[in-house]
Amino acid sequence: MKSVAAAPEMTSAEPTPSWMTRSRTWVGAAAILLVLPHIPGLNADFGRSLLSQMGIAAVFALSFNLLLGQTGLLSFGHAVYFGLGGYATVHLMRAINHGLPVPVPLAPLAGAATGLLFGVLFGSVTTRRAGTIFALITLGIGELVYATTFMLPSYFGGEEGITASRTRGPALLGFDLGPQLQVYYVVALWAIIAAALMYAFTRTPVGRMCNAVRDNPERVEFVGYNTQRVRFVAFSAAGLFAGLAGGLHAINYEIVAADSVSALRSGTVLLMTYIGGVGRFIGPVIGAAVLTWLQASLSGYTSAWLFYLGLFFMAIIVFAPAGLAGLILMHRPIIRMPAFWRVLRAYAIAFAPALVMTIGAIVIIEMSYRLSTQPELGTRMRLFWTDIDAATPWPWLAAVVMIVSGFVVFRKTWPIVAQAWQQATTEASVAAGAR
Amino acid sequence: MHSIFRYVPVVVALLIAAPAAADVKIAFIDPLSGGAATTGILAQKTHQFYIDAINAAGGINGEKIELISFDNKVNPQESLIQLKKALDEGARYVVQGNGSSIAHAITDAVLKYNERNPGKEVVFLNYAAVDPALTNEKCNFWHFRFDADADMKMAAMTDVIAKDSKVKKVYLINQDYSFGKAVAVAATKMLAEKRPDIKIVGDELHPLQKVQDFSPYVAKIKASGADTVITGNWSNDMVLLVKAGKDAGLKVKWETFYGGSPGTVTAIGEAGVDTLKQVTEWHKNATPDLDPTVAAFMKRYPGKENEYAYYRAKAMWDMFAAAAKKAGSNDPVKVAKALEGMKMPTPVGEVEMRADNHQLLQPLYVSTLSKNTKYDVEDSGLGWKSDAKVDAKATALPTTCKMQRPT
């Protein structure tokens, strides 16, 4: 007999919230998007540019999750639809620059159409298979398209890509898209429309069948559905929204180059989606925001940032397969319980040794990087406001001691956290029973 | 005891560099992580080295220069993000070089930014992106290039080939993208002009960084009977090609653009001796003795990962400081105007920033990888030996640039 206690990630059958709750959520999201670029710290060009990029990444990651989270299809070539949508949009923008009377903010529609077109085209081949083979085929098609962008320079512009201006065109409602703030609002508007449409898609008959195909493709065949066709519909829809994201990318950067269809970008969207959490609709949005921010800022602090990113990703896979969204949302049932404070206190207790452990690891990684990739800077370095010399054994020893002792103490704190959780969940189930 | 004194200049430089009042911020946007970081980090060090020298001499117009670095992961989109970050932090000068695609993205973004933000103009100093378009049809007032473009290098290379009567059959092999195609077109055109008797026996394009085994190409080169191969290939595509040639016992001269780029000599090794040639603005054996600044750089940054490669950075920063002095201001528009047409003597000869397209004219050397040179590269025991030098003036090519200057 199977256990009755559900693991948190098992309950991905998110109950549909009431109409009121839903509209409140969307209005709230729109309000947040409206004020975000005016918050100190984000109200300069860079902040707004980062926000725009997050919005684009969020649409892209959500479209990826139509495949991975909703339909159970792992694609290693999703950037193809993003990039081709971007190229179509930038070409439309060029036409607009030359007098075509279309407002630039509508140009991403060309990207969406192109994404859909290629989603249909390549989807008809790739969705014949699922699982591992599907993953490898998407990888192959990604390589093929990437190689093609260099071979057809008249359309793809070779290595320098295709540029266009977003300001030279008919202004829509007085917006000329010069300032980054306006670009941000265009991105935000499209992003919220796209997110709403994708959310709606998951609540349609075919969206539900996507979930069914993800869970058990064989059984789907016996309730009247052709699994290939279901996958194909999901793939095409994902292509459409990826193309839209590519179109927004074209407006934001005014340039689209071969890197936009590259395997690197396909890998990035996979990281974003998985780290954010594939089981929740909001997951990819969280992942897109976090990773975009890490990419833009962490790289300014350390050249080992890719290594940290890799570690972070692995930690999520092994310890939190439901992603950041899963981690956050698993607290929802207990947040109003009196014992929630005990949980927080237990977290604080566990946090201290974990921090010590992490600092130890960072010290070792940074010293290794320095010695192997930047030996000329010498062995003296400043880490965590302390001057250390990587040529002496002391910092290494100290780091190892920090890792080991941190880990030992950290393990001791697990029962405290578990106990607090136990209490909180008990309270929660009692409260649920009372209701 | 003398070993302590060895560090004195470094320490002094570091102390001086510690910016009390860093007034002129210069954004360096290049790959600093991932696979392409080698060249980016090396260039970062080189620029820092020359900037420290300027600051040690009192800075420009009494202000110190601060180099702030941004990692663009050789990605055009990421470069534009980092550019915005740099502008937010108050940088008015941008330095970049790795990848013409990035340079195109930046020059385009800078042009648009300057249009949209009058009074806050930004100047782009390009130290290595060689696509000729940047100083021709895509030229603009804000972009200055301190490296010879691909056509100029090709002109120098074909000049030397033209003088070599042993060259009869030439094979072109290039990467299938805009730069590779441009190299092939330029080679065909220039060879036809300079040596009509030379036969182009092959004009091959292969996809960028996708070929793992060059043996089939080598077989084709061999079958064509070529004695010289011209290639604009770089990185893996260059090293694997030369190695495959060595494996098959192919006896040709390799005329390359990037035979000397960081790490290449280490990877090719003996396979390139006496056959691998490159066109550069400088190499260690170009002058009888090492330029003192190069020697100082090598002292400050030892190790083969730091093999000095960007001699043009010296000209760039010398000219930048001189232009600021001449303009009497560190304002980018004024400095840019002062840079136009500026001439500067250097140990290898006079260099000049063309006013009509913002392309630096500097002497170019064609050199061959050899044993027993005075200075070797990357501790490999191999070094470059000059075959010929082309004077700065002679490297000039006609331009299609129609420069629009701010009023």
Place this chain on the structure above:
Amino acid sequence: MNAMAKIPDIEAAPTALELCDLHKSFGPTPIIRGVSLGIARGERHAMIGPNGAGKSTLFNLISGRFAPTAGSIRLNGEQVSGFPPYQLNRRGLARSFQVTNIFPRLSVFENIRCSVLWSLGYRYSFWHRVDSLRDANAQAERTLEQIRMTARRDVPAGVLTYAEQRALEIGITIAGNANVILLDEPTAGMSRREAANAVELIRAVSQGRTLVIVEHDMGVVFDLADRISVLVYGEIIATDTPEKIRGNKAVQAAYLDSAHA
């Protein structure tokens, strides 16, 4: 709201299911060796036989999971051999599985609703909101009541008890109003009481439909079936009413041979 109206017109066909000299081999090994059988509309037909006789394979052929090596299958008079499962399902045939085969991460209600969507004509629609489909939701709720799982409506199917999952398995099978239903060992692994409940459930839901059932529990078989077929080594050795099968010498011999009750 008459869901029965969605059932294809079956009056024209003489029999619900007709197998004609059906063969299936895996490589050189023949598993089904010439099975012919006609099942009338509304009949409850049980398939029994010793282990390895090919009962599950026969089900897999009928439901389209495997294509037959030779022979033909007619569903409501239409030639359907070699059709993929979803085509058969659209023509009114549904089946359950011996090993529970549900959508583990979907709620019980979603499991059922997914099974009614096609039969109500929603196909690959992305322009309907699934929560606003009154007919689909009503039919799913009705099925939930039939399988007595309304109380477990929003629980993820993967965490149900075994007996509940078996009930859901039957629910998924019948929800789409198929007129021919194949049940593969629906009471396998159940306690006596659970099995009795299951039989009641099956009796109720198979009202007015054609039922083909594979079952090891002879009590269940003789209780439910109108007719019984005995499959031994890929061949039907007898098809008859329960009483006559009980007295059939060949059947007794076959069961004694394989030492199976």
Place this chain on the structure above:
Amino acid sequence: MLELATVSLLNGIVYGLLLFMLTSGLTLIFSMMGVLNFAHASVFMVGAYLSYQFARWVGFWPALVIAPLACGLIGAAIERYGLRHVHKSGHVAEILFTFGLAYLIEELVTMIWGRNAVANSVPAVIDFPLFSLFGSSFPAYKGLMMAISIAMFVFLYVALKRTRIGLVIQAALTHPQMVGALGHDVPGIFVLVFAVGSALAGLAGVIGGFMLLTQPTLANAIGPIVFVVVVIGGLGSLGGALIASMLIGILQTFAVAIDYSLLDALRAAGIAVTRASPLYDFYSIKVATAAPIVPYVLLVLMLIVRPRGLMGKRDV
């Protein structure tokens, strides 16, 4: 022409055997465990680096043995302390785990050996022309590579089809409980399989490192082509991997020799195409230019014609 054809055939076989060498460990792991190891190319890269390092310390021949063994140990550790714990989360999580691992290995290699290529040159003992064919020499290390590649095939074939342990392993894939009940240590078997697969990748790395460049981007450079080969061959099929490797190797090599484009074909057919025509770029691509993307085109064609690959059995 005959000369070029003969040399091309030889080159094609060499390249095909190199590809097979790269894919054999991957195929082994997949066919036994059902896990697609995305970090396979990374283990290959580690093999190249380790052989470079050991060759400097103890010489080439010992390195040829030590480096693959070390890779095998690394593989065993990956299975034992990583993959096993992800197994319960399904195949997607397993693929993602190895995908993340590939990221980490690249950075680790950078941390240890730096970003530039290391001077992993062919050792003197095998650095001589083995024979000469129409004036082109054939280096000895390529001969060694061919021999090792063929040996790998024979070893895997015999080990899987002709030995008891091979049969037990294959049974472990389909019926783990049954094999476990018979007293075999199934988790132990999986560790062994992963270790052997990784050791094969390491061995390939020792030799492949000479033909390719030993640098941190090596894994990225060969990763995609390796996966294309296994899909075309039929995921998990040893024979399929061999045939697909040879097919790709030879096709690609001969394609390089073809200097014609679609443009020539169109013109020969009397269709006028000028620079102004749409898709002129596309028509004017020579077959030779497109040669390295032949495998990818083949992949797509294969999927349309025969979705399970050349010798694929299981629908995975």
